[in-house]
Amino acid sequence: MELFEACWRQATPVFGSEAQETEDDLDLSATDRALLHLLHAGLKDETTCRQLGLSERTLRRRITDLTARLGATSRFQAGAQAVRRGWL
Structure with missing residues (x-):
């Protein structure tokens, strides 16, 4: 059950058009942006x-942290997730 809930929180809506703000969005520093x-x-x-x-x-530590917060496995995927969440 916990694994499902963890995956569900990180899931991307297939037909969602608006990015939802999460607690991670609020903690994004000016340097991270x-x-x-x-x-x-x-x-x-x-x-x-x-x-x-x-x-x-x-720099590498911050990139690793941002990638993990975005649930991404690559820089490209992190960029796509950042755009989807409205971070860029």
């Missing part, structure tokens, strides 16, 4: 680090 925009623009990690003033290790 900027990071998503830079990733969406296709910038390399090195350039993104310079733009945000982060080390490569911190």
Whole structure:
């Protein structure tokens, strides 16, 4: 039952047109939003680090965190989920 409930919370509505705000949306920092925009623009990690003033290790950690929060398995999927949720 718990596995079903966990999967259900992460599911994407097939015919839903509006993104629903979740608690994760409220915790999204300005740096995380900027990071998503830079990733969406296709910038390399090195350039993104310079733009945000982060080390490569911190950048990778933030990307991993955002990807997990979005329930994605790749950067591309994370971008698609961020757009769907209205984060971008």
